[in-house]
Amino acid sequence: MEIEEIIKQFPQVGKVENIKPLTSGFINRTYLVTSANPNEPNYVLQKVNHNVFRNIDLLMHNIEVVTNHIHDKLIAAHTENIDRKVLRFIPAKDGKTYYFDGEGYWRICIFIPRSKTLDAVNPETSYLVGLKFGEFEAMLADVPEKLGETIPDFHNMELRIHQLHEAVQENKAGRLEKVQSIVDDIERDAEEMCKAEELYRQGLLPKRICHCDTKVSNMLFDEDSNDVLCVIDLDTVMPSFVFSDFGDFLRSGANPAPEDEPDLDKIQFNMDIFRAFAKGYIESAKSFLTPIEIDNLPFAATLFPYMQAVRFLADYINGDTYYQIHYPEHNLIRTKAQMKLYYEAKKAVPEMTEYINSIR
Numbered sequence: 382m383e384i385e386e387i388i389k390q391f392p393q394v395g396k397v398e399n400i401k402p403l404t405s406g407f408i409n410r411t412y413l414v415t416s417a418n419p420n421e422p423n424y425v426l427q428k429v430n431h432n433v434f435r436n437i438d439l440l441m442h443n444i445e446v447v448t449n450h451i452h453d454k455l456i457a458a459h460t461e462n463i464d465r466k467v468l469r470f471i472p473a474k475d476g477k478t479y480y481f482d483g484e485g486y487w488r489i490c491i492f493i494p495r496s497k498t499l500d501a502v503n504p505e506t507s508y509l510v511g512l513k514f515g516e517f518e519a520m521l522a523d524v525p526e527k528l529g530e531t532i533p534d535f536h537n538m539e540l541r542i543h544q545l546h547e548a549v550q551e552n553k554a555g556r557l558e559k560v561q562s563i564v565d566d567i568e569r570d571a572e573e574m575c576k577a578e579e580l581y582r583q584g585l586l587p588k589r590i591c592h593c594d595t596k597v598s599n600m601l602f603d604e605d606s607n608d609v610l611c612v613i614d615l616d617t618v619m620p621s622f623v624f625s626d627f628g629d630f631l632r633s634g635a636n637p638a639p640e641d642e643p644d645l646d647k648i649q650f651n652m653d654i655f656r657a658f659a660k661g662y663i664e665s666a667k668s669f670l671t672p673i674e675i676d677n678l679p680f681a682a683t684l685f686p687y688m689q690a691v692r693f694l695a696d697y698i699n700g701d702t703y704y705q706i707h708y709p710e711h712n713l714i715r716t717k718a719q720m721k722l723y724y725e726a727k728k729a730v731p732e733m734t735e736y737i738n739s740i741r
Contacts, residue, residue: 388414390480395416399415411427412426422494429488436531439531469491495603496604511664515663541695545698551699567720574687577622577684589620591625592618593625594614627659629685641715650682
């Protein structure tokens with residue numbers, strides 16, 4: 382079906398002047414739809430990647446619950462310019478916030494004007510990101526309706542270790558001997574790195590509504606003032622440990638090198654970024670965080686490079702069946718880089734703990 386016909390399935394969209402692809406984002410196909418009438422808003426059209434998100438009903442239900450709840454909170458707080466502070470998806474002809482064209486799933490949200498995204502991370506932006514994601518979680522701490530997991534067990538460390546064990550046992554690509562020492566290093570810390578799941582079983586660690594993809598590019602900033610407007614890319618919003626939002630940002634944000642940097646000497650854990658992000662996050666999230674969650678924020682900073690190393694290594698042993706690679710040893714290089722970051726973060730745990738305790 383042509384894109385113009387898909388847009389017509391959403392009656393709120395009037396006459397369209399232009400449709401152009403947007404390059405940001407790696408999962409979904411995204412387009413900017415410009416209205417012919419300057420008094421009408423522009424729109425963002427997306428085709429949802431059904432291979433990644435298998436349950437579109439659940440996905441869009443989560444997003445509707447979250448955006449409606451935030452919208453109500455903003456109204457209650459007498460917030461100005463609410464339409465710029467939360468995403469709003471519009472209904473198709475059948476009332477659902479998505480349309481199935483026989484092949485794929487499409488949705489449309491209102492484009493937020495005079496907004497921009499950032500890619501660069503520095504202490505100033507890291508503080509703003511921490512503040513906003515903490516606020517995002519705080520606003521959703523009292524969501525009355527239970528949400529589902531759009532990607533089941535996405536950040537379940539026990540599952541990732543199990544997947545590595547399966548890869549080692551099968552050794553499909555015959556690569557195990559080459560990486561046995563890395564497997565041994567991972568196994569040595571596996572019990573410690575799975576403690577979140579154990580604390581959850583003991584009833585000591587709650588699950589929250591989290592974003593689960595915390596990076597600076599998943600936030601809109603005002604073009605003029607550089608103020609944060611709202612959190613975007615809500616497909617992974619689901620129940621998780623707060624470690625997901627805290628640790629996942631630091632995995633990329635606190636490391637100045639790419640996640641596949643072959644020169645391990647370039648991989649660092651930047652404490653200035655950590656302090657800025659942690660300060661913002663705790664300022665806005667401490668209203669609901671429990672002591673055990675705050676105690677384990679340094680652990681979260683070590684968890685995510687470790688988890689990603691496990692995932693890259695399992696894929697390497699399996700013969701590179703999940704992650705796209707650009708050369709034969711790409712997943713192995715990624716594994717070594719993430720393990721180096723894990724060790725750098727682990728060395729910084731005492732300093733992280735001291736700082737967290739000073740601001741909690």
